[in-house]
Amino acid sequence: MSRNELPDLREEVDEINLQILSLLNKRAEIVQEIGEQKKKGVGVNRYDPVRERESLDLLMKHHEGPFEASTIQHIFKEIFKASLELQEDDNRKALLVSRKAQPDNTLVDVNGVKVGDGEQRFIMGPCAVESYEQVKEVALSLKDQGLTMLRGGAFKPRSSPYDFQGLGEEGLKILKDVADETGMSVVSEILTPQDVEKALDYVDVIQIGARNMQNFELLKAVGRVNKPVLLKRGLSATIDEFINAAEYIMSQGNDQIMLCERGIRTYEKATRNTLDISAVPILKKETHLPVIVDVTHSTGRKDLLVPTAKAALAIGADAIMAEVHPDPAVALSDSAQQMNIPESQEFLKELNPSLNLNLAKSM
Numbered sequence: 001m002s003r004n005e006l007p008d009l010r011e012e013v014d015e016i017n018l019q020i021l022s023l024l025n026k027r028a029e030i031v032q033e034i035g036e037q038k039k040k041g042v043g044v045n046r047y048d049p050v051r052e053r054e055s056l057d058l059l060m061k062h063h064e065g066p067f068e069a070s071t072i073q074h075i076f077k078e079i080f081k082a083s084l085e086l087q088e089d090d091n092r093k094a095l096l097v098s099r100k101a102q103p104d105n106t107l108v109d110v111n112g113v114k115v116g117d118g119e120q121r122f123i124m125g126p127c128a129v130e131s132y133e134q135v136k137e138v139a140l141s142l143k144d145q146g147l148t149m150l151r152g153g154a155f156k157p158r159s160s161p162y163d164f165q166g167l168g169e170e171g172l173k174i175l176k177d178v179a180d181e182t183g184m185s186v187v188s189e190i191l192t193p194q195d196v197e198k199a200l201d202y203v204d205v206i207q208i209g210a211r212n213m214q215n216f217e218l219l220k221a222v223g224r225v226n227k228p229v230l231l232k233r234g235l236s237a238t239i240d241e242f243i244n245a246a247e248y249i250m251s252q253g254n255d256q257i258m259l260c261e262r263g264i265r266t267y268e269k270a271t272r273n274t275l276d277i278s279a280v281p282i283l284k285k286e287t288h289l290p291v292i293v294d295v296t297h298s299t300g301r302k303d304l305l306v307p308t309a310k311a312a313l314a315i316g317a318d319a320i321m322a323e324v325h326p327d328p329a330v331a332l333s334d335s336a337q338q339m340n341i342p343e344s345q346e347f348l349k350e351l352n353p354s355l356n357l358n359l360a361k362s363m
């Protein structure tokens, strides 16, 4: 090879690269059009392996080398894969909950507290409402720590039908009484579309539990009311399914939605569920909704509450959810994982020194 042959050859390669680039983008535009056509057809799948096989066969019929046939197949399979992703991205663009649809953060207004405004917050309270005294004791302590949002379960969807199922409407009344007396806001789970209207009188935030994340009628029902919703991720739900569940709510008009990562089911037994910490920045990136991390249900371990909450706040969570009970040993649900009141005070002190500082200043 003479000395100036190499630059000439590279110039030729550059030229071909540009042609390939232009052809790839031309192809991508056609693929997008195909994607639009598919969206209109009922029951038409984006992924079409039969079509991909036919395309590969056609290519192989014309392929002469010098590349190995398998190399060409590999390159084209990558192109098909990228094309499918492009069609999926175009579809996602349409989601109301997506950042593409709304670049600015949604602020969820819970009685004047704007979740999602960059301030880190805590939603705490007992797993289940058991009595007025129990809820009041926890609420007073949390209020003392500067918290404004109180959680408590009145309807408890338990794994076993023989376990405590909650006090129902009586539990909602207790929460409402305590909220009125302490000035706190109530976050409580609702299980059926029929109970949504009733709940409006009692709760400030309707929680949709993990087991109901794909209860689409319930999602649509809470989408039609004017009340913030805290949507928990399903036990085995992918992030995509979680985002689509939120879309069910927003598609009905209610944009006041908070997403809550609460751990997913994996093979790992060291924790009750596996906290999918990377879901937090992914959800913040893909959607404009506030993201909460429930450290109690994800870990099921009191010794992990502080480190996981620190990690969640560091990675961008807007709020932490955790459970507190005056006497966890006798709690009717989740007794091993709830903090007692002194533990909850320690927890908050470690995570939010500024909260205590503010309190000290105001005293």
Ligand SMILES: C=C(O[C@@H]1C=C(C(=O)O)C=C[C@H]1O)C(=O)O
Pocket (backbone or CB within 6 Å): 031, 034, 046, 047, 048, 049, 051, 052, 055, 079, 080, 081, 083, 084
């Ligand atoms: C473009 C299409 O969608 C997908 C992408 C393909 C491609 O890039 O060639 C082929 C089949 C589908 O999996 C199509 O169906 O034609």
